[in-house]
Amino acid sequence: MGVVNVTPDSFSDGGLWLDADAAAARGRSLVADGADLVDVGGESTRPGAQRVDEATELERVVPVVRALARDGVAVSVDTMRASVAAAAWDAGAALVNDVSGGRADPDMLRVVADAGAPFVVMHWRAHSAAMQDADHTHYDDVVADVRTELLLQVTDALAAGVAADRLVVDPGLGFSKTGSQNWEVLERLGVFADLGHPLLVAASRKRFLGELLASHDGLRPAADRDDASAAVSTLSALAGAWAVRVHEARPSADAVRVVARLRGSTRD
Ligand code: PMM
Numbered sequence: 172m173g174v175v176n177v178t179p180d181s182f183s184d185g186g187l188w189l190d191a192d193a194a195a196a197r198g199r200s201l202v203a204d205g206a207d208l209v210d211v212g213g214e215s216t217r218p219g220a221q222r223v224d225e226a227t228e229l230e231r232v233v234p235v236v237r238a239l240a241r242d243g244v245a246v247s248v249d250t251m252r253a254s255v256a257a258a259a260w261d262a263g264a265a266l267v268n269d270v271s272g273g274r275a276d277p278d279m280l281r282v283v284a285d286a287g288a289p290f291v292v293m294h295w296r297a298h299s300a301a302m303q304d305a306d307h308t309h310y311d312d313v314v315a316d317v318r319t320e321l322l323l324q325v326t327d328a329l330a331a332g333v334a335a336d337r338l339v340v341d342p343g344l345g346f347s348k349t350g351s352q353n354w355e356v357l358e359r360l361g362v363f364a365d366l367g368h369p370l371l372v373a374a375s376r377k378r379f380l381g382e383l384l385a386s387h388d389g390l391r392p393a394a395d396r397d398d399a400s401a402a403v404s405t406l407s408a409l410a411g412a413w414a415v416r417v418h419e420a421r422p423s424a425d426a427v428r429v430v431a432r433l434r435g436s437t438r439d
Contacts, residue, residue, distance in 0.1 A: 247267065
């Protein structure tokens with residue numbers, strides 16, 4: 172899953188793809204580099220980010236989804252808003268990726284269920300402005316607690332009528348998690364791969380990688396975290412992930428192919 176953030180302020184690629192034509196071109200180039208899906212988002216969820224209004228989000232996302240879908244690209248829409256999910260679905264999106272896993276908008280699960288859309292349920296506790304507060308990053312055991320809370324979100328999605336075979340789960344690296352909590356989740360990814368739904372892992376360019384790679388100049392800048400991101404893609408694939416969400420597709424697409432070859436799911 173390649174990322175196109177149509178935002179001025181995403182930490183990873185903010186401002187690069189604000190123009191719809193540039194964003195669609197970026198999506199096509201991610202596909203050329205090996206992405207099977209392109210994730211289009213119009214709202215930054217970086218820690219501390221304020222919400223964008225609905226009209227702006229629609230204006231950013233829908234033309235890009237439509238252009239890519241028209242070209243035959245499988246598009247996921249990264250949104251917490253039911254109205255944006257519905258408009259993107261109508262414009263040809265193939266999947267709804269909601270970082271709140273149905274928690275932020277009371278209409279989201281119904282819209283997804285009615286559309287019959289595949290749906291990513293990400294572990295989520297709070298909006299970006301508050302998600303890194305001490306009370307939102309407290310866990311007794313981060314892996315066990317995230318698993319329990321994610322299963323509750325899955326239960327709610329099923330109760331709202333989303334079909335079990337349409338659900339993808341995601342532990343939400345960096346969302347209400349400290350750096351060391353992200354590493355604990357990565358160490359035990361198998362717990363999430365065993366939940367009975369495809370697993371999506373989204374570590375690409377995140378701060379905990381910048382911290383790992385920091386030098387005396389400070390954090391490694393976001394755009395220089397792609398090698399480490401591909402390393403996480405390798406370990407995610409080894410742990411049984413269905414997809415990895417990344418900003419540069421080729422290193423991760425190659426890593427996934429290496430793992431698939433070792434696992435015997437591809438042949439020479
Ligand atoms: N992270 C971001 C955005 N969307 N979607 C899913 N499913 N999982 C994530 O962890 C996730 C996401 C934030 O990263 P970005 O600003 O680079 O897009």
